[in-house]
Amino acid sequence: MLSSLSAILHNPGVRISAISIFFFGLTGATTAPFLSLIGIHELGLSNAHYSVLIFIASCINVVASVGIGMLADRMGHFRMPMLVVSLFGVVGYGAVYLVPNQLVFVVSALCCLPIFGALNSLIFANVRSASRGLPLKDLVAVNAGVRAIISASWVLVPGIVGFFLAGRPSMLPAFLYACLGALACFFLYLL
Numbered sequence: 001m002l003s004s005l006s007a008i009l010h011n012p013g014v015r016i017s018a019i020s021i022f023f024f025g026l027t028g029a030t031t032a033p034f035l036s037l038i039g040i041h042e043l044g045l046s047n048a049h050y051s052v053l054i055f056i057a058s059c060i061n062v063v064a065s066v067g068i069g070m071l072a073d074r075m076g077h078f079r080m081p082m083l084v085v086s087l088f089g090v091v092g093y094g095a096v097y098l099v100p101n102q103l104v105f106v107v108s109a110l111c112c113l114p115i116f117g118a119l120n121s122l123i124f125a126n127v128r129s130a131s132r133g134l135p136l137k138d139l140v141a142v143n144a145g146v147r148a149i150i151s152a153s154w155v156l157v158p159g160i161v162g163f164f165l166a167g168r169p170s171m172l173p174a175f176l177y178a179c180l181g182a183l184a185c186f187f188l189y190l191l
Contacts, residue, residue: 008145013130018149020082020188021123025153026181027089027116030161034171039109042170043102053109061114068118069125078126082119082189089116089182097175116182120150 008018035054039045045053072081092112095104124146131142165171 008142011130011134011142014127014142014146016188017123017127017130018146020185021120021146021150022153023181023184023188024119024123025150026157027093027178029154029157030174030177030181031093033158033162034165034174037171038096038100038174039105042172043100043105045102045105053106057109057114060110061117064115065118065121068115069121072122072125078122078129079189082122082126083186085116085119085122086182086186086189088112089119090179090186092116093175093179093182097172097179100172119185 008014036050039050039053040047068081068085072078075081089112092108095112096108127142127146131139134142161174161177165173
């Protein structure tokens with residue numbers, strides 16, 4: 001693990017991607033455990049409507065990830081697509097938190113968040129691009145380290161967010177935390 005950390009820290013492109021993959025993971029890990037509670041119990045979607053919504057959103061996410069990845073590959077760089085896609089997360093999560101109603105939740109789930117989900121593949125493509133030319137041993141260490149970082153966000157964040165939201169009448173602040181995570185990704189790519 002020390003070799004992974006060293007390889008990540010000594011490469012600026014990989015370092016930014018590693019930090020952003022944590023914040024990307026944070027957005028999903030913050031909202032995923034509470035998504036059905038918010039959609040069904042707080043905003044009043046039926047179980048059937050929520051199920052159809054999540055299925056369609058997943059399909060859109062796959063198409064968006066492939067399409068945006070192909071576009072970024074043609075452009076030959078990932079920074080601009082990562083900036084734009086990050087804004088979709090800021091808008092999508094932020095809108096649900098600021099205007100919590102069924103229409104905003106559905107539009108966000110179908111339009112903004114699936115596009116933001118494409119950030120995952122863009123980050124890994126950026127890692128691959130930034131680590132080009134590294135010795136095989138370092139390349140393996142970088143890939144393992146970045147995967148460990150996104151896994152760490154999914155291990156740490158749900159419990160922490162659950163602790164802070166326990167006993168509250170609403171789980172909507174999870175969308176605020178996710179919005180801040182997407183904003184952190186945006187500023188990492190901007191700066």
